[in-house]
Amino acid sequence: MPNPKQVTEKLFQSPQKYIQGPSAIQNAARYLETLGKKPLLTCDAFVHGIAGKPLIEALQSHTFNVTHVEFGGEASSQEVGRLSDIGRKEGNDFIIGLGGGKTIDCAKAVASELSLPVAILPTTASTDAPCSALSVLYTPNGEFDRYTFFNTNPSIVLVDTSVIAKAPPRFLAAGMGDAIATNVEARLCKHSPNFGGGLPTEVSVAIGQKCEEILFQYGRQAYEANKAQVVTPALEAVIEANTLLSGLGFESGGLAAAHAIHNGFTAIESLHVLLHGEKVAFGTVAQLVLIGTPTETLDKYISFMLSVDLPVTFALLGIPDVTDEQLRKVAKLAIAPGETIWNMEGVITEDSVFWAIKGADAAGRDFIARTGGRKEY
Ligand SMILES: [Zn+2]
Numbered sequence: 521m522p523n524p525k526q527v528t529e530k531l532f533q534s535p536q537k538y539i540q541g542p543s544a545i546q547n548a549a550r551y552l553e554t555l556g557k558k559p560l561l562t563c564d565a566f567v568h569g570i571a572g573k574p575l576i577e578a579l580q581s582h583t584f585n586v587t588h589v590e591f592g593g594e595a596s597s598q599e600v601g602r603l604s605d606i607g608r609k610e611g612n613d614f615i616i617g618l619g620g621g622k623t624i625d626c627a628k629a630v631a632s633e634l635s636l637p638v639a640i641l642p643t644t645a646s647t648d649a650p651c652s653a654l655s656v657l658y659t660p661n662g663e664f665d666r667y668t669f670f671n672t673n674p675s676i677v678l679v680d681t682s683v684i685a686k687a688p689p690r691f692l693a694a695g696m697g698d699a700i701a702t703n704v705e706a707r708l709c710k711h712s713p714n715f716g717g718g719l720p721t722e723v724s725v726a727i728g729q730k731c732e733e734i735l736f737q738y739g740r741q742a743y744e745a746n747k748a749q750v751v752t753p754a755l756e757a758v759i760e761a762n763t764l765l766s767g768l769g770f771e772s773g774g775l776a777a778a779h780a781i782h783n784g785f786t787a788i789e790s791l792h793v794l795l796h797g798e799k800v801a802f803g804t805v806a807q808l809v810l811i812g813t814p815t816e817t818l819d820k821y822i823s824f825m826l827s828v829d830l831p832v833t834f835a836l837l838g839i840p841d842v843t844d845e846q847l848r849k850v851a852k853l854a855i856a857p858g859e860t861i862w863n864m865e866g867v868i869t870e871d872s873v874f875w876a877i878k879g880a881d882a883a884g885r886d887f888i889a890r891t892g893g894r895k896e897y
Pocket residue numbers: 647648698779796800
Protein backbone atom coordinates (compact mmCIF):
# COMPACT_ATOMS: atom_id res chain seq x y z
CA MET A 521 0.00 0.00 0.00
CA PRO A 522 1.64 3.28 -1.06
CA ASN A 523 2.08 5.95 1.63
CA PRO A 524 0.52 4.27 4.69
CA LYS A 525 1.88 7.04 6.95
CA GLN A 526 0.33 9.76 4.77
CA VAL A 527 3.58 11.68 4.22
CA THR A 528 2.90 15.09 2.66
CA GLU A 529 6.42 16.57 2.24
CA LYS A 530 8.32 16.22 -1.01
CA LEU A 531 12.02 15.40 -0.75
CA PHE A 532 14.98 15.31 -3.12
CA GLN A 533 18.53 14.32 -2.13
CA SER A 534 21.84 13.97 -3.96
CA PRO A 535 25.63 13.84 -3.58
CA GLN A 536 27.35 17.18 -2.96
CA LYS A 537 29.41 16.98 -6.15
CA TYR A 538 29.34 14.86 -9.30
CA ILE A 539 32.39 15.00 -11.56
CA GLN A 540 32.70 13.12 -14.87
CA GLY A 541 35.34 13.19 -17.60
CA PRO A 542 38.13 11.31 -19.37
CA SER A 543 40.91 12.58 -17.03
CA ALA A 544 38.97 12.60 -13.77
CA ILE A 545 41.31 10.22 -11.88
CA GLN A 546 44.39 12.15 -12.95
CA ASN A 547 42.74 15.32 -11.61
CA ALA A 548 41.18 13.66 -8.54
CA ALA A 549 43.36 15.39 -5.93
CA ARG A 550 41.86 18.81 -6.52
CA TYR A 551 38.37 17.48 -5.82
CA LEU A 552 39.19 15.04 -3.01
CA GLU A 553 41.35 17.35 -0.90
CA THR A 554 38.21 19.06 0.38
CA LEU A 555 37.46 15.80 2.26
CA GLY A 556 40.82 15.19 3.98
CA LYS A 557 44.33 13.96 3.38
CA LYS A 558 44.38 10.46 4.86
CA PRO A 559 41.90 8.32 2.95
CA LEU A 560 41.19 4.63 3.34
CA LEU A 561 40.96 3.44 -0.25
CA THR A 562 39.33 0.10 -0.99
CA CYS A 563 39.36 -1.62 -4.37
CA ASP A 564 39.82 -5.19 -5.56
CA ALA A 565 43.11 -6.46 -6.98
CA PHE A 566 41.99 -6.18 -10.60
CA VAL A 567 40.77 -2.58 -10.23
CA HIS A 568 43.97 -1.73 -8.37
CA GLY A 569 45.92 -2.63 -11.49
CA ILE A 570 43.88 -0.51 -13.89
CA ALA A 571 42.76 2.47 -11.79
CA GLY A 572 44.02 2.10 -8.21
CA LYS A 573 47.69 2.61 -8.97
CA PRO A 574 47.22 5.78 -11.07
CA LEU A 575 44.82 7.17 -8.45
CA ILE A 576 47.19 6.50 -5.55
CA GLU A 577 50.06 8.09 -7.51
CA ALA A 578 47.96 11.14 -8.35
CA LEU A 579 46.99 11.54 -4.69
CA GLN A 580 50.47 10.92 -3.31
CA SER A 581 51.93 13.59 -5.60
CA HIS A 582 49.57 15.97 -3.78
CA THR A 583 50.75 14.82 -0.30
CA PHE A 584 47.83 12.48 0.46
CA ASN A 585 48.62 9.62 2.85
CA VAL A 586 46.62 6.72 1.36
CA THR A 587 45.77 3.51 3.25
CA HIS A 588 45.05 0.95 0.53
CA VAL A 589 43.00 -2.10 1.57
CA GLU A 590 42.02 -4.83 -0.87
CA PHE A 591 38.25 -5.38 -1.08
CA GLY A 592 37.23 -8.93 -0.19
CA GLY A 593 34.66 -9.26 -2.99
CA GLU A 594 31.26 -9.20 -1.24
CA ALA A 595 29.34 -6.24 0.21
CA SER A 596 28.51 -8.10 3.42
CA SER A 597 28.22 -6.96 7.05
CA GLN A 598 31.38 -8.97 7.75
CA GLU A 599 33.40 -7.10 5.12
CA VAL A 600 32.05 -3.73 6.31
CA GLY A 601 33.19 -4.65 9.84
CA ARG A 602 36.65 -5.70 8.68
CA LEU A 603 37.29 -2.48 6.71
CA SER A 604 35.85 -0.29 9.48
CA ASP A 605 38.28 -1.83 12.00
CA ILE A 606 41.21 -0.98 9.71
CA GLY A 607 39.94 2.59 9.23
CA ARG A 608 39.64 3.06 12.98
CA LYS A 609 43.14 1.70 13.60
CA GLU A 610 44.72 3.81 10.86
CA GLY A 611 42.88 7.00 11.81
CA ASN A 612 41.68 7.70 8.26
CA ASP A 613 39.77 10.95 7.68
CA PHE A 614 37.70 9.88 4.67
CA ILE A 615 36.87 6.77 2.62
CA ILE A 616 37.39 6.15 -1.09
CA GLY A 617 35.45 3.35 -2.78
CA LEU A 618 36.99 2.57 -6.18
CA GLY A 619 35.37 -0.14 -8.30
CA GLY A 620 32.02 -1.72 -9.11
CA GLY A 621 28.71 -1.82 -7.27
CA LYS A 622 29.72 -4.11 -4.43
CA THR A 623 32.92 -2.16 -3.63
CA ILE A 624 30.91 1.06 -3.70
CA ASP A 625 28.15 -0.27 -1.44
CA CYS A 626 30.73 -1.55 1.00
CA ALA A 627 32.68 1.76 1.04
CA LYS A 628 29.50 3.73 1.75
CA ALA A 629 28.64 1.43 4.65
CA VAL A 630 32.18 1.73 6.09
CA ALA A 631 32.01 5.54 5.89
CA SER A 632 28.68 5.50 7.69
CA GLU A 633 30.02 3.15 10.36
CA LEU A 634 33.00 5.49 10.97
CA SER A 635 30.99 8.74 10.51
CA LEU A 636 33.40 9.85 7.77
CA PRO A 637 32.77 11.39 4.34
CA VAL A 638 33.04 9.09 1.33
CA ALA A 639 34.17 9.63 -2.24
CA ILE A 640 32.87 7.10 -4.76
CA LEU A 641 34.91 6.45 -7.90
CA PRO A 642 33.08 3.88 -10.03
CA THR A 643 35.22 2.01 -12.57
CA THR A 644 32.20 0.65 -14.40
CA ALA A 645 28.85 2.22 -15.21
CA SER A 646 27.14 -1.01 -14.22
CA THR A 647 24.77 0.18 -11.48
CA ASP A 648 23.22 3.30 -10.03
CA ALA A 649 24.85 2.66 -6.64
CA PRO A 650 27.41 5.53 -6.68
CA CYS A 651 25.17 8.53 -5.93
CA SER A 652 22.71 7.12 -3.40
CA ALA A 653 22.65 7.19 0.41
CA LEU A 654 21.92 3.48 0.63
CA SER A 655 23.73 0.21 0.15
CA VAL A 656 22.51 -3.23 -0.70
CA LEU A 657 24.15 -5.79 1.54
CA TYR A 658 24.46 -9.45 0.66
CA THR A 659 25.23 -12.54 2.70
CA PRO A 660 28.85 -13.76 2.35
CA ASN A 661 27.62 -16.31 -0.25
CA GLY A 662 25.88 -13.71 -2.40
CA GLU A 663 22.20 -13.79 -1.42
CA PHE A 664 20.28 -10.53 -0.98
CA ASP A 665 20.47 -9.56 2.69
CA ARG A 666 19.01 -6.07 3.15
CA TYR A 667 18.99 -2.41 2.15
CA THR A 668 20.89 -0.23 4.59
CA PHE A 669 20.30 3.54 4.70
CA PHE A 670 22.70 6.36 5.59
CA ASN A 671 22.18 9.91 6.81
CA THR A 672 24.02 11.45 3.86
CA ASN A 673 24.77 10.74 0.22
CA PRO A 674 28.41 10.36 -0.84
CA SER A 675 30.21 13.72 -0.66
CA ILE A 676 31.84 13.23 -4.05
CA VAL A 677 31.12 10.95 -7.00
CA LEU A 678 33.96 11.09 -9.51
CA VAL A 679 33.71 9.15 -12.76
CA ASP A 680 36.66 8.68 -15.09
CA THR A 681 35.10 7.92 -18.45
CA SER A 682 38.36 6.70 -20.02
CA VAL A 683 38.48 3.96 -17.35
CA ILE A 684 34.86 3.02 -17.99
CA ALA A 685 35.50 2.91 -21.77
CA LYS A 686 38.02 0.14 -21.12
CA ALA A 687 35.70 -1.92 -18.89
CA PRO A 688 33.83 -4.83 -20.50
CA PRO A 689 30.76 -3.56 -22.43
CA ARG A 690 28.67 -6.08 -20.53
CA PHE A 691 28.99 -3.81 -17.48
CA LEU A 692 27.72 -0.75 -19.36
CA ALA A 693 24.82 -2.82 -20.69
CA ALA A 694 23.97 -4.00 -17.17
CA GLY A 695 24.03 -0.37 -16.04
CA MET A 696 21.54 0.39 -18.79
CA GLY A 697 19.37 -2.47 -17.52
CA ASP A 698 19.38 -0.85 -14.09
CA ALA A 699 18.83 2.64 -15.55
CA ILE A 700 15.98 1.69 -17.92
CA ALA A 701 14.08 0.54 -14.83
CA THR A 702 14.34 3.99 -13.22
CA ASN A 703 11.55 5.73 -15.07
CA VAL A 704 9.47 2.56 -15.45
CA GLU A 705 9.49 2.12 -11.68
CA ALA A 706 9.41 5.76 -10.53
CA ARG A 707 6.34 6.63 -12.59
CA LEU A 708 4.35 4.11 -10.56
CA CYS A 709 5.57 5.56 -7.25
CA LYS A 710 4.39 9.16 -7.47
CA HIS A 711 2.28 8.80 -4.35
CA SER A 712 4.66 6.70 -2.34
CA PRO A 713 7.50 7.97 -0.12
CA ASN A 714 10.93 7.64 -1.75
CA PHE A 715 14.15 6.36 -0.15
CA GLY A 716 14.58 9.70 1.65
CA GLY A 717 11.14 9.33 3.23
CA GLY A 718 9.46 12.12 1.25
CA LEU A 719 7.30 12.21 -1.85
CA PRO A 720 8.94 12.55 -5.29
CA THR A 721 9.51 16.10 -6.56
CA GLU A 722 8.95 17.28 -10.12
CA VAL A 723 12.69 17.18 -10.75
CA SER A 724 13.01 13.50 -9.82
CA VAL A 725 10.24 12.69 -12.30
CA ALA A 726 12.04 14.75 -14.99
CA ILE A 727 15.35 13.01 -14.23
CA GLY A 728 13.77 9.58 -14.72
CA GLN A 729 12.30 10.68 -18.04
CA LYS A 730 15.62 12.15 -19.25
CA CYS A 731 17.42 8.98 -18.21
CA GLU A 732 15.11 6.87 -20.35
CA GLU A 733 15.36 9.32 -23.27
CA ILE A 734 19.18 9.12 -23.27
CA LEU A 735 19.11 5.31 -23.21
CA PHE A 736 16.74 5.04 -26.16
CA GLN A 737 18.75 7.66 -28.10
CA TYR A 738 22.30 6.60 -27.31
CA GLY A 739 22.24 3.19 -25.60
CA ARG A 740 23.18 1.10 -28.58
CA GLN A 741 25.75 3.65 -29.86
CA ALA A 742 27.39 3.88 -26.44
CA TYR A 743 27.54 0.08 -26.19
CA GLU A 744 29.39 -0.04 -29.51
CA ALA A 745 31.75 2.80 -28.43
CA ASN A 746 32.50 0.81 -25.29
CA LYS A 747 33.34 -2.24 -27.43
CA ALA A 748 35.76 -0.02 -29.38
CA GLN A 749 37.07 1.39 -26.05
CA VAL A 750 36.52 4.99 -27.10
CA VAL A 751 35.02 7.91 -25.17
CA THR A 752 32.35 9.49 -27.37
CA PRO A 753 29.52 11.91 -26.52
CA ALA A 754 27.11 8.94 -26.70
CA LEU A 755 29.17 7.00 -24.17
CA GLU A 756 29.49 10.06 -21.91
CA ALA A 757 25.70 10.55 -22.05
CA VAL A 758 24.96 6.92 -21.17
CA ILE A 759 27.52 6.88 -18.36
CA GLU A 760 25.78 9.93 -16.92
CA ALA A 761 22.37 8.29 -17.39
CA ASN A 762 23.50 5.07 -15.69
CA THR A 763 25.31 6.76 -12.83
CA LEU A 764 23.86 10.18 -12.07
CA LEU A 765 20.36 10.21 -13.56
CA SER A 766 19.48 6.66 -12.61
CA GLY A 767 20.97 7.20 -9.13
CA LEU A 768 19.07 10.41 -8.42
CA GLY A 769 15.98 9.10 -10.18
CA PHE A 770 15.59 5.87 -8.24
CA GLU A 771 16.50 7.35 -4.86
CA SER A 772 14.21 10.35 -4.97
CA GLY A 773 11.66 8.73 -7.30
CA GLY A 774 11.24 5.22 -5.99
CA LEU A 775 11.56 1.57 -6.94
CA ALA A 776 8.69 -0.79 -7.69
CA ALA A 777 8.31 -4.33 -9.08
CA ALA A 778 11.41 -4.56 -11.31
CA HIS A 779 13.81 -4.40 -8.36
CA ALA A 780 11.57 -6.52 -6.13
CA ILE A 781 11.60 -9.25 -8.79
CA HIS A 782 15.37 -8.83 -9.08
CA ASN A 783 15.65 -9.40 -5.35
CA GLY A 784 13.46 -12.47 -5.72
CA PHE A 785 15.77 -13.81 -8.43
CA THR A 786 18.72 -13.84 -6.03
CA ALA A 787 17.11 -16.99 -4.56
CA ILE A 788 18.01 -18.89 -7.75
CA GLU A 789 21.59 -19.94 -7.22
CA SER A 790 22.52 -20.20 -10.91
CA LEU A 791 21.58 -16.53 -11.47
CA HIS A 792 24.31 -15.32 -9.12
CA VAL A 793 26.69 -15.14 -12.08
CA LEU A 794 24.50 -12.42 -13.64
CA LEU A 795 25.00 -8.73 -12.93
CA HIS A 796 22.44 -6.71 -10.95
CA GLY A 797 21.28 -4.76 -14.02
CA GLU A 798 20.85 -7.88 -16.13
CA LYS A 799 18.31 -9.25 -13.67
CA VAL A 800 16.71 -5.82 -13.26
CA ALA A 801 16.29 -5.66 -17.06
CA PHE A 802 14.22 -8.85 -17.01
CA GLY A 803 12.40 -7.57 -13.91
CA THR A 804 11.55 -4.41 -15.84
CA VAL A 805 9.90 -6.41 -18.63
CA ALA A 806 8.04 -8.41 -15.96
CA GLN A 807 6.81 -5.19 -14.35
CA LEU A 808 5.65 -3.84 -17.72
CA VAL A 809 3.70 -7.08 -18.23
CA LEU A 810 2.34 -6.90 -14.67
CA ILE A 811 0.78 -3.47 -15.26
CA GLY A 812 -0.72 -4.38 -18.62
CA THR A 813 1.58 -2.45 -20.96
CA PRO A 814 0.34 -2.47 -24.59
CA THR A 815 2.40 -4.62 -26.98
CA GLU A 816 3.69 -1.67 -29.01
CA THR A 817 5.21 -0.05 -25.93
CA LEU A 818 6.44 -3.34 -24.50
CA ASP A 819 8.19 -4.06 -27.82
CA LYS A 820 10.10 -0.78 -27.55
CA TYR A 821 11.62 -1.83 -24.23
CA ILE A 822 12.31 -5.42 -25.28
CA SER A 823 13.94 -4.19 -28.48
CA PHE A 824 16.12 -1.81 -26.48
CA MET A 825 17.19 -4.60 -24.09
CA LEU A 826 18.11 -6.88 -26.99
CA SER A 827 20.04 -4.09 -28.76
CA VAL A 828 22.50 -4.10 -25.85
CA ASP A 829 22.35 -7.86 -25.20
CA LEU A 830 20.23 -7.71 -22.04
CA PRO A 831 18.18 -10.84 -21.22
CA VAL A 832 14.44 -10.84 -21.92
CA THR A 833 13.75 -14.58 -21.74
CA PHE A 834 14.54 -17.39 -19.29
CA ALA A 835 16.88 -18.86 -21.92
CA LEU A 836 18.79 -15.56 -22.22
CA LEU A 837 18.95 -15.36 -18.42
CA GLY A 838 20.64 -18.76 -18.56
CA ILE A 839 17.78 -20.62 -16.85
CA PRO A 840 15.93 -22.30 -19.77
CA ASP A 841 14.75 -25.12 -17.50
CA VAL A 842 13.57 -23.02 -14.58
CA THR A 843 10.64 -24.68 -12.81
CA ASP A 844 7.34 -23.20 -11.68
CA GLU A 845 8.35 -24.11 -8.16
CA GLN A 846 11.47 -21.94 -8.42
CA LEU A 847 9.51 -19.07 -9.98
CA ARG A 848 6.93 -19.29 -7.19
CA LYS A 849 9.80 -18.77 -4.76
CA VAL A 850 10.92 -15.70 -6.72
CA ALA A 851 7.37 -14.29 -6.69
CA LYS A 852 7.02 -14.96 -2.97
CA LEU A 853 10.24 -13.07 -2.22
CA ALA A 854 9.25 -10.22 -4.56
CA ILE A 855 6.09 -9.59 -2.51
CA ALA A 856 7.74 -9.94 0.90
CA PRO A 857 6.68 -7.28 3.42
CA GLY A 858 8.73 -4.11 2.96
CA GLU A 859 9.65 -4.92 -0.64
CA THR A 860 9.62 -2.03 -3.11
CA ILE A 861 6.78 -3.67 -5.06
CA TRP A 862 4.45 -2.28 -2.38
CA ASN A 863 5.25 1.29 -3.55
CA MET A 864 3.12 0.57 -6.62
CA GLU A 865 -0.52 1.30 -7.08
CA GLY A 866 -2.71 -1.68 -7.97
CA VAL A 867 -3.45 -5.18 -6.77
CA ILE A 868 -0.36 -7.29 -6.21
CA THR A 869 -0.53 -10.99 -5.36
CA GLU A 870 1.88 -13.89 -5.51
CA ASP A 871 -0.10 -15.21 -8.48
CA SER A 872 -0.04 -11.93 -10.43
CA VAL A 873 3.73 -11.61 -9.98
CA PHE A 874 4.34 -15.27 -10.86
CA TRP A 875 2.24 -14.86 -14.00
CA ALA A 876 4.00 -11.59 -14.94
CA ILE A 877 7.42 -13.27 -14.69
CA LYS A 878 6.26 -16.08 -16.97
CA GLY A 879 4.47 -13.52 -19.16
CA ALA A 880 7.72 -11.57 -19.59
CA ASP A 881 9.52 -14.67 -20.83
CA ALA A 882 6.62 -15.38 -23.21
CA ALA A 883 6.65 -11.79 -24.54
CA GLY A 884 10.42 -11.90 -24.98
CA ARG A 885 10.26 -15.19 -26.90
CA ASP A 886 7.41 -13.89 -29.03
CA PHE A 887 9.31 -10.68 -29.88
CA ILE A 888 12.37 -12.66 -30.94
CA ALA A 889 10.26 -15.03 -33.04
CA ARG A 890 8.44 -12.13 -34.73
CA THR A 891 11.47 -9.93 -35.43
CA GLY A 892 14.52 -12.17 -35.41
CA GLY A 893 15.60 -10.52 -32.19
CA ARG A 894 15.85 -6.85 -33.08
CA LYS A 895 13.63 -4.16 -34.42
CA GLU A 896 14.33 -0.51 -35.06
CA TYR A 897 12.63 1.79 -32.62
ZN1 LIG B 1 19.31 -1.14 -9.20
